[in-house]
Amino acid sequence: MKILVPVKRVIDYNVKPRVKSDGTGVDLANVKMSMNPFDEIAVEEALRLKEKGAAAEVVAVSIGPDKAQETLRTALAMGADRAILVVAEDVEPLGVAKILAKIVEEEAPGLVILGKQAIDDDSNQTGQMLAALTGRPQGTFASKVEVKGDAVEVTREVDGGLETVSLKTPAIVTTDLRLNEPRYASLPNIMKAKSKPLAQKTPADYGVDVSPRLKTLKVTEPPVRSAGIKVADVDALVAKLKELGVTA
């Protein structure tokens, strides 16, 4: 079985995003960029399935700017076998899902494992959309993935707890935080990754129209919460809470 893992280059999760003063977006100039954390978990899960013998090949794919090559090299350094870069800027989840659907058609992976959401646009859509476009079942927000013959059992993090579903493969899985802890790429593997195959494509190669459906009219800072007061001791805190009507 082949596993396809889409990855996205996003602002590093440790960087505090700043809204541009002209309100057109978030300032990404000279900001550290990394692989979306949920996608790292997806790569890790694919590699673990391969190491267990459940998968034969792991293919990483990214739809993004030229520099998304770095993100793909990270996936290759972690252990993915080869990579595909579809060069396109600011493609919405629907467009990404359409390109991925074409790649799924070509590559015929038994599983596609994606991050549940990207930490830049927080859309949480691509996996579900890809599942719809390919007519495949979806196991979203996964905290456990088990391949069982021609099915995959996915334990999902849902409101109130956990839910396990069984999906016929081929299937789409999106990762939640507690699925695994991604490995770090070792230096020798980083060097090795440089010579692994990385194919370059464009949306036109797949005949997909990625023109946006949403227009961002403006981007603003959220209302700022200012720091309040500090109280000296528990008695003062209890008094404050009582003022707010919080009592036992």
Add this chain to the structure above:
Amino acid sequence: MSVLVWVEHDNASVKDATLAAVTAAGKLGEVHALVAGSGCGAAADAAAKIAGVGKVLVADDAAYGHALAENVAPLVAGLMSNYDAFVAPATSNGKNIAPRVAALLDVMQISDILSVESADTFTRPIYAGNAIATVQSSDAKKVITVRGTAFAKADATGGSASVEAVSGSGDAGLSSFVSAEIAKQERPELTSAKIIVSGGRALKDADTFASTILPLADKLGAGVGASRAAVDAGYVPNDYQVGQTGKIVAPEVYIAVGISGAIQHLAGMKDSKVIVAINKDEDAPIFQVADIGLVGDLYTVVPELVSKL
């Protein structure tokens, strides 16, 4: 404009998140509600009483019992020939199903809206709520998920909508429900609790979390939350997590105990009316958003607080 709202329910009653979605949908046009489930007649009757709902569609079929997206999304997409917008609360079901519906309709979804500016323009948080985007959709139909804390809840009573049975193609044969472990919470649900007591990594382990946080929550009749660090460390189950990727909460009072205040945690609770922080590190970022802060050792402060409240 006519709007179809996804009703979040447990077959017997309607979940609060639905009520906020009804309010958001009401800003767009006439609201009809879809109750999909198995043996969900009581939930449909409850949905018919929600103020502002004009009609309830019930799809009662074993295939819809666990809200599997593979079965439910084609049902919704089929019904959408009569509607201009599909609105779902941003619950785990809503987030699972709505994008599948959107792709079936060739629509780009607008996730987690905070406000309705006009029939095609909405605001939504991006970058963990560090920025708010105003977006305009050019799609003929809209597919939207709604952040529950951003809209007032519609009245659960007062309406008298008609109830009409609908059917879809049923089981797509792609997926099946295996099991669920739903944590039994005798405390208020996080998304509707008036007071929340949340614990962080400083609580050391599951026993310490339970013996420190729970007495305070019990005393106040509060819901219990946790930071991602505390959940990752296994102190409490995943559904306690408050943050960018966990639950988004906005209670009257949020008491953060031993939580430093990482960006992704603040994203989940900074709309709380009053934030109280207890932390021994006076430079912890949580104090930058807290209305009332107390610098101190939580192991002495919290028990003292419990005894004096």
